[in-house]
Amino acid sequence: xxxxxxxxxxxxxxxxxxxxxxxxxxxxxxxxxxxxxxxxxxxxxxxxxxxxxxxxxxxxxxxxxxxxxxxxxxxxxxxxxxxxxxxxxxxxxxxxxxxxxxxxxxxxxxxxxxxxxxxxxxxxxxxxxxxxxxxxxxxxxxxxxxxxxxxxxxxxxxxxxxxxxxxxxxxxxxxxxxxxxxxxxxxxxxxxxxxxxxxxxxxxxxxxxxxxxxxxxxxxxxxxxxxxxxxxxxxxxxxxxxxxxxxxxxxxxxxxxxxxxxxxxxxxxxxxxxxxxxxxxxxxxxxxxxxxxxxxxxxxxxxxxxxxxxxxxxxxxxxxxxxxxxxxxxxxxxxxxxxxxxxxxxxxxxxxxxxxxxxxxxxxxxxxxxxxxxxxxxxxxxxxxxxxxxxxxxxxxxxxxxxxxxxxxxxxxxxxxxxxxxxxxxxxxxx
Amino acid sequence: xxxxxxxxxxxxxxxxxxxxxxxxxxxxxxxxxxxxxxxxxxxxxxxxxxxxxxxxxxxxxxxxxxxxxxxxxxxxxxxxxxxxxxxxxxxxxxxxxxxxxxxxxxxxxxxxxxxxxxxxxxxxxxxxxxxxxxxxxxxxxxxxxxxxxxxxxxxxxxxxxxxxxxxxxxxxxxxxxxxxxxxxxxxxxxxxxxxxxxxxxxxxxxxxxxxxxxxxxxxxxxxxxxxxxxxxxxxxxxxxxxxxxxxxxxxxxxxxxxxxxxxxxxxxxxxxxxxxxxxxxxxxxxxxxxxxxxxxxxxxxxxxxxxxxxxxxxxxxxxxxxxxxxxxxxxxxxxxxxxxxxxxxxxxxxxxxxxxxxxxxxxxxxxxxxxxxxxxxxxxxxxxxxxxxxxxxxxxxxxxxxxxxxxxxxxxxxxxxxxxxxxxxxxxxxx
Numbered sequence: 001x002x003x004x005x006x007x008x009x010x011x012x013x014x015x016x017x018x019x020x021x022x023x024x025x026x027x028x029x030x031x032x033x034x035x036x037x038x039x040x041x042x043x044x045x046x047x048x049x050x051x052x053x054x055x056x057x058x059x060x061x062x063x064x065x066x067x068x069x070x071x072x073x074x075x076x077x078x079x080x081x082x083x084x085x086x087x088x089x090x091x092x093x094x095x096x097x098x099x100x101x102x103x104x105x106x107x108x109x110x111x112x113x114x115x116x117x118x119x120x121x122x123x124x125x126x127x128x129x130x131x132x133x134x135x136x137x138x139x140x141x142x143x144x145x146x147x148x149x150x151x152x153x154x155x156x157x158x159x160x161x162x163x164x165x166x167x168x169x170x171x172x173x174x175x176x177x178x179x180x181x182x183x184x185x186x187x188x189x190x191x192x193x194x195x196x197x198x199x200x201x202x203x204x205x206x207x208x209x210x211x212x213x214x215x216x217x218x219x220x221x222x223x224x225x226x227x228x229x230x231x232x233x234x235x236x237x238x239x240x241x242x243x244x245x246x247x248x249x250x251x252x253x254x255x256x257x258x259x260x261x262x263x264x265x266x267x268x269x270x271x272x273x274x275x276x277x278x279x280x281x282x283x284x285x286x287x288x289x290x291x292x293x294x295x296x297x298x299x300x301x302x303x304x305x306x307x308x309x310x311x312x313x314x315x316x317x318x319x320x321x322x323x324x325x326x327x328x329x330x331x332x333x334x335x336x337x338x339x340x341x342x343x344x345x346x347x348x349x350x351x352x353x354x355x356x357x358x359x360x361x362x363x364x365x366x367x368x369x370x371x372x373x374x375x376x377x378x379x380x381x382x383x384x385x386x387x388x389x390x391x392x393x394x395x396x397x398x399x400x401x402x403x404x405x406x407x408x409x410x411x412x413x414x415x416x417x418x419x420x421x422x423x424x425x426x427x428x429x430x431x
Numbered sequence: 432x433x434x435x436x437x438x439x440x441x442x443x444x445x446x447x448x449x450x451x452x453x454x455x456x457x458x459x460x461x462x463x464x465x466x467x468x469x470x471x472x473x474x475x476x477x478x479x480x481x482x483x484x485x486x487x488x489x490x491x492x493x494x495x496x497x498x499x500x501x502x503x504x505x506x507x508x509x510x511x512x513x514x515x516x517x518x519x520x521x522x523x524x525x526x527x528x529x530x531x532x533x534x535x536x537x538x539x540x541x542x543x544x545x546x547x548x549x550x551x552x553x554x555x556x557x558x559x560x561x562x563x564x565x566x567x568x569x570x571x572x573x574x575x576x577x578x579x580x581x582x583x584x585x586x587x588x589x590x591x592x593x594x595x596x597x598x599x600x601x602x603x604x605x606x607x608x609x610x611x612x613x614x615x616x617x618x619x620x621x622x623x624x625x626x627x628x629x630x631x632x633x634x635x636x637x638x639x640x641x642x643x644x645x646x647x648x649x650x651x652x653x654x655x656x657x658x659x660x661x662x663x664x665x666x667x668x669x670x671x672x673x674x675x676x677x678x679x680x681x682x683x684x685x686x687x688x689x690x691x692x693x694x695x696x697x698x699x700x701x702x703x704x705x706x707x708x709x710x711x712x713x714x715x716x717x718x719x720x721x722x723x724x725x726x727x728x729x730x731x732x733x734x735x736x737x738x739x740x741x742x743x744x745x746x747x748x749x750x751x752x753x754x755x756x757x758x759x760x761x762x763x764x765x766x767x768x769x770x771x772x773x774x775x776x777x778x779x780x781x782x783x784x785x786x787x788x789x790x791x792x793x794x795x796x797x798x799x800x801x802x803x804x805x806x807x808x809x810x811x812x813x814x815x816x817x818x819x820x821x822x823x824x825x826x827x828x829x830x831x832x833x834x835x836x837x838x839x840x841x842x843x844x845x846x847x848x849x850x851x852x853x854x855x856x857x858x859x860x861x862x
Contacts, residue, residue: 015755015756015759015785016783018783018785019782019783098804100797100804104793104797106804113815114815194816213641215646233838239838239840240840242840243840243841243842247840247842247845324446325446328446343862344862346835346862350862351542352446352449352450354445354449354545355831356831356832357831359833359834359836360834360836361835361836361837361839362535362835362836362837363836363839363840363841366834366836366839366841371841371844372529372537373529373531373851373853384625384626384829385646385816385829386816386817388831389831389832390832398816398819399819400787400788400789401787401788401789401819401820403789403790403791403793403797404777404792404793405791405792405794406792407664407667407670407792408792408793408794408797409670409673409674409678409793410674410678410794410796410802411674414678420802422804431775431777431778431791
């Protein structure tokens, strides 16, 4: 099947996916969980082949660990599906209801996006999680995993497709892509694909964003800041700065730049320096910073660099206004925190820092779908359009306006023979 | 000032716009209303110059009517501003609130998009409406009106800018563009502009959509359908079809194609033909239609044509599935209606037709921000991302996540020393 045919087929299927009852979707999820279990040997066998090839190809230990799909991973994804069955159906929620006139009611109702394309890294468990999330939210899904996991992914996709068919899902709701060329073609399929979710390196995500007209949910950079205000509690500030930088350095919500109010620098900088030294964090400081603590000089480019490592850029600022301006100039709109005891400054920071997540007196590392309590995280978005910040299942949804009439025509209202009531209704859409 | 400088200036201003209190925004609106009144002679004089030039240039009567900005129009926009002052501030609404742990609270709060670019037609009143809507929603705005209205628009923009300055708005929050070259440059400013709203012809909107990476709110085509089901009340069906086509033919929510279940065609088609004949509607019918009523033959391209005129394409279908499939193939995702007495068919139609507005037993012409009770209409969107269907002020907003902590760090949760509570809070964000 060509990529075009896979996309067309997913689009056609999406119409039926949108109309599926909760019962059918949950039956399909249950059938998928059962089939994954009963086909475990086939799946694990495919993964052993991928693993052997990856070892032959000398892939790194971290990658091998992510690639491995054993009985534990299988049990985890099956448990995940079982929890997803318990989650309320996100489709068909009434977001607003208005009586336009007697017998003429307007409802804003959540519905699936249609076709979602997801490009993910080597972990084959991601395939199961993403496809079942798309199923529960009534979407068709196009999946492209890491090429080193292709045998595992193919086995998993086959089992899920077969199970779905048994439960009554339409053909083509799940499409698996195999190569980079497939992805390149997919980027041009804006007629058929409603949203792309790329997961991977910054360069990869930026490449996707720059090469498609399809809306993209995601983030390229995570250049997160912690601003230590003159009214900060110094111990709290040091703990938050340390956690934001070091709790897990390789992730998008780790801090890359520390901004320090010059009025607090004398007290704060030596304290954080001692903590950073314990963790072997390399400090790149501005000139003023280097007059107080020992640090390598920071260059202009450091303010716009995501290190994802034990490195931090430190800049002294004249106050909150300079901090806000620095963040809005060099940041990536991801997550930024202020440490201060002064409420008004916190409010100002959170209003004026133009980022998805703005925190007061806590670590940037809290910016995460699980920690937010969103359930499964579809991605973290630095877009302002659609979904922003950590995105749960609502990122796979849109809404439509459903109107129930009883023969009304506009002419009657336009002539003044009838009037609109525009009365807010406290009821759910129901036929 | 170059377009780049205007965009940069709007972006800088947007940071302050986002932090403005409701009181300051309302004072600015009130000052704008006053200044428009006290500068009325200057504005009307500028419009008289535009009108004279337009008459010399032999612009059509419809365009001249739209271009004219007299005392009545001025009074109308001032009344509009006064109502806008009464509207609740849309910024700072708490959309969700969660306690993550004791003393660690997460809020999803509405906020401005940032910089909105609006390209509108000749009506100068649009400039006042759009700029004041952007102000109330805390956005900077870039405006480009029709070139034939340039003197009027410049006068209006000057008065609004001056009044805003007096009330404390930041410099650069309103930028006026003058030429097509300005617009072409603006399309490349995705670093500074968060949303474009083009208003105008289909070709123009499509041109904008195809030539920018900035998200676009709008619609190119409005190919709307009315489907007459076998279970339709024939009189109701005829009234709805007539209103959908003829109540105002030149608009995006007018019907362009009528789909008729073959089981009801014998009864319905002669009835609607008589009504269409009274209004001189030209009928383009499929082969089966032409066996029942007199009509010119419809070609394949007619199913995908927006006539915006007294012309309608009529197709007989085998039932609801063919109707849904036809609409999803040839429609534009705008507004589609079913006429039926059968609830289950209505539900199926509304679930499976992939359009922004799906109606049961009423005219497609109801698809409109005013009729929906949304207040001012920012546009009608056929996107699935951001806002869909008729869009009110919420189209100028996004949200951010605000977290209030008291020194929390992730390490404590990751080590299991603290647990997340994820308790839904019924309170509004407040510092």
